[in-house]
Amino acid sequence: SQTIHQWPATLVQPVGSPLSLECTVEGTSNPNLYWYRQAAGRGLQLLFYSVGIGQISSEVPQNLSASRPQDRQFILSSKKLLLSDSGFYLCAWSVRGRRGTYEQYFGPGTRLTVT
Amino acid sequence: QKEVEQNSGPLSVPEGAIASLNCTYSDRGSQSFFWYRQYSGKSPELIMSIYSNGDKEDGRFTAQLNKASQYVSLLIRDSQPSDSATYLCAVARGNDYKLSFGAGTTVTVRA
Numbered sequence: 001s002q003t004i005h006q007w008p009a010t011l012v013q014p015v016g017s018p019l020s021l022e023c024t025v026e027g028t029s030n031p032n033l034y035w036y037r038q039a040a041g042r043g044l045q046l047l048f049y050s051v052g053i054g055q056i057s058s059e060v061p062q063n064l065s066a067s068r069p070q071d072r073q074f075i076l077s078s079k080k081l082l083l084s085d086s087g088f089y090l091c092a093w094s095v096r097g098r099r100g101t102y103e104q105y106f107g108p109g110t111r112l113t114v115t
Numbered sequence: 116q117k118e119v120e121q122n123s124g125p126l127s128v129p130e131g132a133i134a135s136l137n138c139t140y141s142d143r144g145s146q147s148f149f150w151y152r153q154y155s156g157k158s159p160e161l162i163m164s165i166y167s168n169g170d171k172e173d174g175r176f177t178a179q180l181n182k183a184s185q186y187v188s189l190l191i192r193d194s195q196p197s198d199s200a201t202y203l204c205a206v207a208r209g210n211d212y213k214l215s216f217g218a219g220t221t222v223t224v225r226a
Binding site for chain 1: 146147149151156157158159160161164166203205207211212213214216217218219
């Protein structure tokens with residue numbers, strides 16, 4: 001069965017500091033990978049998605065970046081955090097199903113507080 | 116107009132009652148529809164997928180899809196306090212691997 005890991009679970013960082021969040025998926029090959037952010041009391045905002053190694057699509061221009069160095073590894077980074085970067089960061093994966101559709105499954109998330 | 120809209124909520128129902136959640140979408144090309152449950156402080160969990168018009172039942176959950184009217188709903192029968200959560204509606208166009216999410220409806224089941 002497939003498993004998705006994210007770490008760290010919680011993080012408190014000062015404004016202007018760098019960020020690196022990691023996500024790995026087990027039990028599947030060549031998954032689509034996604035980074036979402038959920039601000040307090042808000043909906044899910046898609047930040048980046050990737051359909052393969054080194055292939056990153058950005059949905060929202062901001063001070064965040066993403067990389068996919070390996071098939072099942074997705075990394076979210078920032079050089080300098082802003083207060084507005086606080087939120088719940090979620091990694092998700094999907095693969096093409098029988099119907100040709102893609103069901104997304106989420107990791108446990110990282111709660112980031114920028115102080 | 117938002118791509119996916121849900122009841123603003125919160126929705127409060129007594130234990131044992133039916134909770135009814137509605138979702139409308141704007142893209143007529145949408146073909147895949149999903150319901151996620153998100154407990155407070157946790158990540159979303161996929162609970163239902165529906166692709167064809169009509170009803171799909173899974174335990175106490177029933178998803179209903181009407182593509183002509185562009186809405187999808189989720190019924191929770193015999194609601195339990197453990198059903199208290201935020202429910203997210205998500206929609207995908209054709210075989211697109213990106214989902215559009217609604218803002219969610221928070222359900223509280225009163226014991």
